[in-house]
Amino acid sequence: MEGEMLKGHLDMIVLAALAPGPAHGYAVIDEIKRRSAGAFDLPEGTIYPVLHRLEHSGLLAGRWVTADSGRRRRVYELTRRGERALAERRAVWERFSDAIGSLFGERRRGRRPA
Amino acid sequence: MIREYLARLAGELDFDPALSRAVGREVEDHLLEAVENDPAADRQEAERRAVASFGEARALAAQFAVVSLAAQARRVGLVAVLLIAAVFIAMRARIAWYGVAPFPLADGARALAETMLAVDRGAFWLAALAGLAGWIYIDTRRPPGGFTRASSVQLRRFSLLCSAAAAALAVCIAADGVLTSLRLIGAQWSAAALVPLLSMAIEIACAGVLVSYLRAMARRAAVTARFVPAA
Numbered sequence: 001m002e003g004e005m006l007k008g009h010l011d012m013i014v015l016a017a018l019a020p021g022p023a024h025g026y027a028v029i030d031e032i033k034r035r036s037a038g039a040f041d042l043p044e045g046t047i048y049p050v051l052h053r054l055e056h057s058g059l060l061a062g063r064w065v066t067a068d069s070g071r072r073r074r075v076y077e078l079t080r081r082g083e084r085a086l087a088e089r090r091a092v093w094e095r096f097s098d099a100i101g102s103l104f105g106e107r108r109r110g111r112r113p114a
Numbered sequence: 115m116i117r118e119y120l121a122r123l124a125g126e127l128d129f130d131p132a133l134s135r136a137v138g139r140e141v142e143d144h145l146l147e148a149v150e151n152d153p154a155a156d157r158q159e160a161e162r163r164a165v166a167s168f169g170e171a172r173a174l175a176a177q178f179a180v181v182s183l184a185a186q187a188r189r190v191g192l193v194a195v196l197l198i199a200a201v202f203i204a205m206r207a208r209i210a211w212y213g214v215a216p217f218p219l220a221d222g223a224r225a226l227a228e229t230m231l232a233v234d235r236g237a238f239w240l241a242a243l244a245g246l247a248g249w250i251y252i253d254t255r256r257p258p259g260g261f262t263r264a265s266s267v268q269l270r271r272f273s274l275l276c277s278a279a280a281a282a283l284a285v286c287i288a289a290d291g292v293l294t295s296l297r298l299i300g301a302q303w304s305a306a307a308l309v310p311l312l313s314m315a316i317e318i319a320c321a322g323v324l325v326s327y328l329r330a331m332a333r334r335a336a337v338t339a340r341f342v343p344a345a
Contacts (some may be wrong), residue, residue, distance in 0.1 A: 025140060026144045026148065043174075044142070044148075044167050046169060048140060049180070053184070070145070074139075
C-alpha cells in the first residue's frame with residue numbers, strides 16, 4: 001500500500017490491532033502484519049510515536065511490565081475513549097469504503113463495451 | 115549494532131531526556147525480540163536486519179519530537195490556567211487579610227489606587243480569558259501526526275494566546291505590587307505585613323513559572339522544526 005495513504009490511517013490501524021487486547025509494540029506490529037497479510041509495510045519504528053501520541057490523547061493506556069525474558073516492556077491497551085474512537089473510525093471507514101466501492105463499480109459498468 | 119542504534123536514537127532525542135530513556139527501553143526490547151525471532155543463525159545479521167526494519171533513528175526522533183511538542187503544549191495550557199487560578203487565590207487571600215489586619219491607604223494615594231485597581235482587574239480577566247481560551251483551544255485539537263503547516267499554525271495561535279495571558283498576568287501582578295506598596299509604605303512594620311508580601315511573592319513566582327514554561331515550549335518547537343526534513 002502507498003506509504004502516504006497508510007500514514008493517514010495509522011491511528012486507526014494501531015487502534016484496531018489493539019482491539020483484541022493489551023499488547024507491546026512488537027506484538028502490535030506483528031498483529032498488523034499478520035492481519036493485513038503483509039500489505040502494510042512501514043518501518044517498524046513508525047508505530048512507536050503513534051502509540052505515544054494515542055496514549056497522550058487518552059485513547060490508549062500504557063504500563064511497564066516485566067516480560068518472561070526478564071526485560072521491561074511497555075504494554076498498551078485501549079481505553080474506553082479508544083474503544084469509542086475505534087468504533088467511530090470503523091463506521092466512517094466502512095461508509096467511505098462502500099462509497100468508493102460503488103463508484104468503482106459504476107465506473108467499471110460504464111466502461112463496459114456496448 | 116543494536117547498541118549503536120540506541121546510542122544514535124538517544125542522541126537524536128536528547129531534547130527530552132525522560133522521553134529518550136523511555137523510548138530507548140522500548141526500542142531496545144523491540145529490537146532484542148526481533149533478533150530472538152529472526153531465523154538467521156548469525157546474531158550479527160539478525161541485529162542488522164532488526165535495525166534496518168526499524169527505520170532511521172533521525173526519522174523516528176522527528177516523529178517523537180512532534181508527539182513530545184504536542185504533549186508539552188497541552189501541559190502548558192493546563193499549567194497556565196492553574197497558575198492564573200493560583201494568582202487569583204493569592205489576590206483574594208491578601209484582600210481577605212486586609213479585613214483581619216487593615217493596612218489603610220493614605221488619602222493622597224486613593225486616586226492612584228483606584229486607577230491601579232481598574233488596571234489590575236482588567237488585566238487579570240484578560241489573562242484568565244486568554245489562558246482559558248488557550249487551554250481549550252489546544253486541548254480540543256487532535257494531536258498532529260507530523261510537523262505540518264497546520265500544526266505549526268495551531269501552535270502559533272496557542273503560543274499567542276498564552277503569551278497574551280502571560281503579558282496580562284504580568285501587568286496584573288505589577289498593579290498588585292503597586293497597590294500592596296501603597297498600603298505597606300508608611301505603615302508600622304509588623305508580622306501582619308508578611309501575608310501581603312508572601313502573596314505577592316506567590317504571584318510573582320506564578321508569573322515566572324508561566325514564562326519559563328512558555329520559553330521551554332518555544333525551545334521545543336525550535337528543536338522540532340529542525341527535524342522537519344526528516345519528519
